[in-house]
Amino acid sequence: MGTIGIAGAGAWGTALANVAGLGGHDVILWTRSPEQAKTLAATRINERLLPGILLHDRIRPTSDLHDLVATDFVLLVTPAQTTREMTAALATVLPRETALVLCAKGIERETGMLLTDVAEDVRPGSPVAALSGPSFADDVARGLPTAVTLACRNPALAEDIATALSGPTFRVYHRTDLRGVEIGGAAKNVLAIACGAVAGRGLGESAKAALIARGFAELLRFARAYGGEAETLMGLSGLGDLVLTCSTAQSRNFAFGQRLGEGLSPEEAAGGKLVEGATTARALVALARARGVDMPIAEAVERVLSGTSTIDQAVDALMNRPIKSEH
Ligand SMILES: NC(=O)C1=CN([C@@H]2O[C@H](COP(=O)(O)OP(=O)(O)OC[C@H]3O[C@@H](n4cnc5c(N)ncnc54)[C@H](OP(=O)(O)O)[C@@H]3O)[C@@H](O)[C@H]2O)C=CC1
Numbered sequence: 531m532g533t534i535g536i537a538g539a540g541a542w543g544t545a546l547a548n549v550a551g552l553g554g555h556d557v558i559l560w561t562r563s564p565e566q567a568k569t570l571a572a573t574r575i576n577e578r579l580l581p582g583i584l585l586h587d588r589i590r591p592t593s594d595l596h597d598l599v600a601t602d603f604v605l606l607v608t609p610a611q612t613t614r615e616m617t618a619a620l621a622t623v624l625p626r627e628t629a630l631v632l633c634a635k636g637i638e639r640e641t642g643m644l645l646t647d648v649a650e651d652v653r654p655g656s657p658v659a660a661l662s663g664p665s666f667a668d669d670v671a672r673g674l675p676t677a678v679t680l681a682c683r684n685p686a687l688a689e690d691i692a693t694a695l696s697g698p699t700f701r702v703y704h705r706t707d708l709r710g711v712e713i714g715g716a717a718k719n720v721l722a723i724a725c726g727a728v729a730g731r732g733l734g735e736s737a738k739a740a741l742i743a744r745g746f747a748e749l750l751r752f753a754r755a756y757g758g759e760a761e762t763l764m765g766l767s768g769l770g771d772l773v774l775t776c777s778t779a780q781s782r783n784f785a786f787g788q789r790l791g792e793g794l795s796p797e798e799a800a801g802g803k804l805v806e807g808a809t810t811a812r813a814l815v816a817l818a819r820a821r822g823v824d825m826p827i828a829e830a831v832e833r834v835l836s837g838t839s840t841i842d843q844a845v846d847a848l849m850n851r852p853i854k855s856e857h
């Protein structure tokens with residue numbers, strides 16, 4: 531067993547740190563806040579973002595990025611929009627050959643770039659991987675059975691990282707279709723906002739199921755246009771995560787949509803929490819338009835978030851599109 535580095539001590543970073551610790555690895559858990567590092571070391575609980583879960587003994591919290599130097603690989607678990615600055619900071623301390631595993635789900639808003647492209651832009655020639663799939667931090671931290679996908683273009687490295695992270699309650703499949711895996715994670719959050727809005731507006735379970743199925747069709751079309759494999763999208767990181775995130779207010783994206791549906795403003799609906807679908811919606815829609823991909827549900831979310839449509843208008847528009855063959 532080796533040492534795994536985790537950059538980001540939020541809900542997901544802390545849950546993954548526990549998974550790695552339980553797997554017998556030493557874990558360096560980096561947070562940007564020296565205060566938080568001290569508190570985590572003293573109390574062994576991330577009370578703000580993952581309450582009620584004790585940190586595994588093998589986890590060493592730190593706020594010094596240099597402590598990640600001697601790790602086998604590093605999981606980057608900060609919000610999608612911080613990928614560029616975090617990769618740049620890590621590039622100054624990590625050896626060139628250390629793999630960076632991106633765990634955020636989103637698209638860079640300023641550039642419209644997928645996150646592995648951002649990482650490769652900042653740290654060219656270094657290995658990059660993505661971890662995605664249906665997994666709520668709280669479930670994983672409580673040891674509930676979870677299965678996810680680790681993607682890396684290098685199949686041997688994908689298998690090594692997947693094996694290192696897997697444990698009795700956390701099963702990590704591996705795949706070389708990096709593009710497909712990251713597209714699933716980024717796009718499903720936007721679609722989950724739509725499902726939440728349908729729930730909040732009281733439009734019924736049938737509407738929600740229709741949104742999941744037609745949302746999945748959008749995901750597939752988008753992935754095809756951007757080089758992802760359909761088979762990947764049918765797996766854990768595509769359909770699996772779409773179904774999870776569209777099913778329950780345990781998802782922040784779904785809960786955000788639900789509160790929008792109840793009449794709250796986007797700011798009120800987010801309530802200070804990270805809602806990746808809200809920051810990614812516009813970039814997703816722009817990428818789709820650039821390659822002529824039809825994504826009416828994602829577009830509807832973007833219009834509601836930008837204030838150019840109400841939820842009722844968006845639903846009307848979706849229901850009154852021309853009748854067509856289902857594909
Ligand atoms: N939570 C979950 O169930 C899952 C989350 N994910 C993905 O993981 C990513 C992180 O989510 P999650 O951990 O839940 O989010 P949280 O809000 O719980 O935590 C975010 C963490 O990132 C840190 N952070 C924020 N901005 C910066 C920055 N500029 N530089 C360095 N650190 C920063 C925060 O630090 P501070 O506290 O100081 O602000 C905090 O530690 C998201 O993309 C999400 O989609 C994926 C699967 C499951």
Ligand SMILES: O=C(CO)COP(=O)(O)O
Nearest residue numbers: 663664665666781782783
């Ligand atoms: O990605 C997740 C589950 O797989 C977490 O979803 P939320 O960010 O919507 O909570």
